[in-house]
Amino acid sequence: MCIRDRNDIVYLKRLERMRTEFLANVSHELRTPIFTVQGYIETLLNGALNDEKVNKYFLDKANHHTINLSNLLNDLIDISMIESGEMRMSFRYFNVNDYINQIVKEIMPLAEQKSIDLIYYPVKDGMQIFGDKGRLKQAFINLLTNAIKYTEHGKVEIFIEEEQKYAKIIIKDTGIGIPPGDINRIFERFYRVDKARSRAVGGTGLGLAIVKHIVEAHNSKIEVKSKPGIGSEFSFRLKK
Ligand code: ADP
Numbered sequence: 001m002c003i004r005d006r007n008d009i010v011y012l013k014r015l016e017r018m019r020t021e022f023l024a025n026v027s028h029e030l031r032t033p034i035f036t037v038q039g040y041i042e043t044l045l046n047g048a049l050n051d052e053k054v055n056k057y058f059l060d061k062a063n064h065h066t067i068n069l070s071n072l073l074n075d076l077i078d079i080s081m082i083e084s085g086e087m088r089m090s091f092r093y094f095n096v097n098d099y100i101n102q103i104v105k106e107i108m109p110l111a112e113q114k115s116i117d118l119i120y121y122p123v124k125d126g127m128q129i130f131g132d133k134g135r136l137k138q139a140f141i142n143l144l145t146n147a148i149k150y151t152e153h154g155k156v157e158i159f160i161e162e163e164q165k166y167a168k169i170i171i172k173d174t175g176i177g178i179p180p181g182d183i184n185r186i187f188e189r190f191y192r193v194d195k196a197r198s199r200a201v202g203g204t205g206l207g208l209a210i211v212k213h214i215v216e217a218h219n220s221k222i223e224v225k226s227k228p229g230i231g232s233e234f235s236f237r238l239k240k
Contacts, residue, residue, distance in 0.1 A: 025190045029072055029205070033065040040065075068202055075206035078138070079189065082213045089135065089217055093128040096167065100158060103137060107144050116148055117155040127160075129167050130239040131218050139214040142207040143171045143234050149201040150232070151175030166237040177228035187212045187222070 040062040048054050081087055104120050111118035147156040154174030161168040178186060178193060185191045190205040192198040198205060208222075215222040215236045226232035 022189065026076065029190065030069070032199070033069040033072070036065045037062045037069075064202075068199065068204075071202055072204045072206075075204045075210065078210055079206055079213075082210065087135070087213070087217065089132045091130060091132055093130050094133055096127050096129045096160065097122045097125065099129075099133065100140070103140050103144070104158070107141065107148070110145060110148050111156065114148060114151070116151055116153075118144070118148070119155060120158045121160070123160045123162060123167070127162075127167070128240060132214075135214045135217065136238075139211045139236075140171075142211050146207060147171055147173035147175065147232070147234075149203065154231070162240070163237070165239065167240045168235055168237050170233060170235040172231065172233040174231040177230055177232055178224070178226040179228050183224060183226060186224070 040058045044055060044058050048058055100120050101122075104118060108118055144156065144158075151173045152175065156171070156173045159170040159172065161170065182191075182193045186193070187208045189209045192203065192205045195205075197203075211234075212222050218236075218238060220236045220238065222234060222236045224232060224234050
C-alpha cells in the first residue's frame with residue numbers, strides 16, 4: 001500500500017497494534033497447556049510414576065492438555081490462512097438434507113456423551129443451497145460443538161427457514177446462554193465469557209472468529225440471540 005495521508009498512518013499503526021496483541025495472545029494461550037503438561041511430566045518423573053493411585057490421573061490430565069494444544073494449533077493454522085486471504089473458496093449447489101444429516105451423524109457421539117438431544121428438522125426433499133461445502137462444514141461443526149459444549153441439559157436443534165431467495169440456517173440450544181454484555185464480543189479472536197470453562201471443554205476461543213470469516217465469505221452475516229440460563233440461537237443465510 002502506498003502511504004498517502006494521516007489516515008493511512010493511523011490505519012497502519014492500528015494494524016501493527018492488532019498484530020502485536022494477537023502474538024501476545026497466542027504466546028499466552030500456548031504457554032498455559034505447555035506449562036501444565038510440563039508440570040505433570042515432572043511430577044511423574046519425580047516419583048508419581050510408581051504411585052498407582054495418581055499416575056494414570058496425571059497422564060490423563062497431560063493428555064487432555066495436549067489435545068487442547070493441538071486444537072489450538074489447528075485453529076491458528078485456519079485463522080492465519082483465512083486472514084492472509086489464502087482461503088480458496090469453491091462454491092456449488094448441494095442437497096441440504098443429505099449434507100446436514102451427515103454432519104449430525106458425525107457430531108452425534110458428542111451429544112450422546114452429554115445426553116443432549118441433537119435434532120435436525122429436514123426441509124422439503126431435494127432442496128439445494130449454494131456454498132463451499134468443506135468450509136461450511138467447519139462452521140456447522142464449530143457452532144454445533146459450541147452448542148453442545150455450553151449446554152448441560154436439553155437439546156440442540158437445527159432448523160431451516162425457507163425465504164424467497166435464501167435458506168436461513170438456525171442452530172439453537174438450551175444451554176447456559178451468553179450475558180448481554182459479552183454478546184458483541186464473542187466473535188473476537190480469543191474472547192471467551194468464561195476462560196476456565198472454555199478451556200475445561202477444550203475450547204480455543206477461535207471457533208466463532210473462524211465461523212464469522214466463513215459466513216462472511218458467503219456474503220452473509222452470522223447473527224446471535226441469547227438469554228442467560230435459557231439458551232442461544234446462532235443463524236445465517238445461504239443462497240438457495
Ligand atoms: P471457545 O473455543 O472458547 O468455545 P468460541 O470462539 O467458539 O471459543 O466461542 C467464544 C465464546 O463464546 C465461548 O468461550 C463461550 O463463552 C461463548 N459461546 C459460544 N457459543 C456459545 C453457546 N452456544 N452458548 C453459550 N456460550 C457460547
